[in-house]
Amino acid sequence: MTSIALSQPSATSWTPVCRNLATLSLLVISACAIVREMSSVPWPSAMAGAGLLVFVILQWRRISLTYRIFAIIAPTLATSLWLAGMIDGSTVAKGLDRAAFFAFFLTSLAVLRESAKSSALVRRCGKVLVNQPPGRRYLLLAFGSHLFSVMLNIGALNVLGTMIRRAIRPSSDPEAQRIATIRSRRMLTATLRGFCGVPLWAPTSVTMLLVLSGIPELSWEQYAPLGLCWTLLFVLWGAILDRFAYPSPKTHQVSGGDLSQLLPLAALVALVPGLAYGLARMSGLPLFSALLMCAPIIGLVWIWVQYRGLKTRVKGGLFLRRLRRSFPETFTNQRNEVVLFTSSGFIGVILVPLVDPQAASALLIQANISNATLMVGLSLTMLACAFIGINAILTVTLMLGVLQQVPDLGVSPLIQASVIAITWAVFAGASPFTASLRFISNFSGVTPLRFGVEWNGWFSASVLAIMYITLYVVL
Structure with a gap:
């Protein structure tokens, strides 16, 4: 004893x-x-x-x-x-x-998330989004979830999921329960799809990290306009499907709060790449690297601003206590992600030299595989691996490494990046092994598999079908 x-x-x-x-x-x-x-x-x-x-x-x-x-x-x-x-x-x-x-x-991004999770601005914007009238709730929730996710990553699902659960009031009336179930399903689906749009363009997403690391000739500023276009279409397509599935009810329209409260958050999201662009122009650094250097600075300033109204000495004490207590825990809580990311990146680099470019090129020629079929095959491989639990970080790292070794590939880096980003966005909302789907399903009362296949399956399948048809038309 x-x-x-x-x-x-x-x-x-x-x-x-x-x-x-x-x-x-x-x-x-x-x-x-x-x-x-x-x-x-x-x-x-x-x-x-x-x-x-x-x-x-x-x-x-x-x-x-x-x-x-x-x-x-x-x-x-x-x-x-x-x-x-x-x-x-x-x-x-x-x-x-x-x-x-x-x-x-x-x-770097952990600093940004640590500052965002304690922000009153984030909580205030979440309440505005959840309390919108049915006619515009889906679209605003999807865009709002997207903005949250750029800053908070998967933490955005926790913030909005909690608020959605609080907004759905329990009732003993069967009709009221049915309406509440539909409302919950639409709101949670919108939240998930907004989150899944982040890999399409956001410099804070792991997808962009892998794509830009795996395609050296492509920069974020070259891809970002196209990625933003995919994001807009991704969110709008979800809104169209939602409107056809759930026609707008003829109910009394109520005000859901002042949408101008979302502007500071949108400005903050824009500030990250904006400040990074200025640093990149002055220093000559790649924009993505400059962004990672700016993100912790913005995060620390954001924490300092959260203590506004206090005396400088008190504010300084609270700020230093936050650094000593919260940040070590925040950083080390990512231990699994650190091991996975660093190991996958390292393995991808050391295995690439083992690929024989001439043999790979000869294999593609002998198999008579078109560029469109190659890109569709890459996408289907990502999906298959995601659905059997193989982490996409390793899959994408290896596949991009092999693709860059093939001479005269004939597929634009923009198309390669788009296929990977869109496929990632799809399986993030479809595979039951993804953290996003497991997380959001906790608020829905259904299993991740049912959420991904039954609730979000038609949307995912339609996005893939549109992409595959477009690839065969363009390539």
Whole structure:
């Protein structure tokens, strides 16, 4: 009894120390990624690798088994290939640089999400969206969910899902229950589809990270206008299907609140790429890298603004306490994502040199596969992997790496990026293995499979059908 009692305080006291050291490791890795973006000095690669090793060791006990496998496979595979002479040290260094940049991506955007989740502006906008009249509720909820998701990622589903559940009042009347069920279904579906539109363009989405890393000749500013067009069509198509499925009821229209309250949030979403664009022009950095550097600054300023009205000394104390208490937990809670992203990015880089470009090209010619069929096959492969639980990060990383090795591919980088982004947006709202669908289904009372197939299946299938037909017409 005594030995157990004595051991408990030491374990408890070690947890904050472990969390702080892991946080420091992530900050070091992020700094290494920034240095590599701004210069060609080689030492940050090795330092980032050491930082990742320290982070994994410190967080090992709390990393899920599936992600532990990734953490073991990545270094084992690299060591085996290097000893066999199939890759060299420069390839390993490139893989470490990719892994460090992915860790920087997660760390940078975590600051933005941490600041957004405590914002009164976000809660106020959520109430305005949920309380809109039926005729315009779907469209506004979808666009509002999209804005929230750019800043909060999957946290947006929690904010809006909670508000939707509170807005649906229970009733013993069967007709009232039926109407409440339909209302809940429409609102949750709109919220999910707005969230699923984020991979189509948003620089804060992992999809854009993978696409821009996998297609070096494509920049975010080149793709963003087209991605925004896909997002608009994606949301509007969902609204059209919703209107045909649920005609507008002839009820008394009530005001749902002042929509101008959404303008500050929209301005904040626009501020992130706007500020990044200015930094990129001044520094010569890629826009995506500049955005990741600006995001933490905007997040920290946003937290500071949340304490407005207080004396500077009190505000400073609260701000520093938030940094010490919340951020280490926020960063280390991403341990599984850090392992998955960095391992997938690293594996993708070290496996690409093993692909024989000439053999791949000859195989495509011999099989007589058209460019349209190739892109449809890529999309269907992503979907199949998503529906059997294979993470899309690894799938997309490997497929993009192979595609870039094929000479004279004949498919524009914009088309490659569009196919991947649209497919990602579709399976994010259809596969029961995706975190977004599992999360939103908790508020619906139905299983993720039923939500994705029955509630959102027709929308997903129609989007894919339109894309596939367009590919065959264009290519």
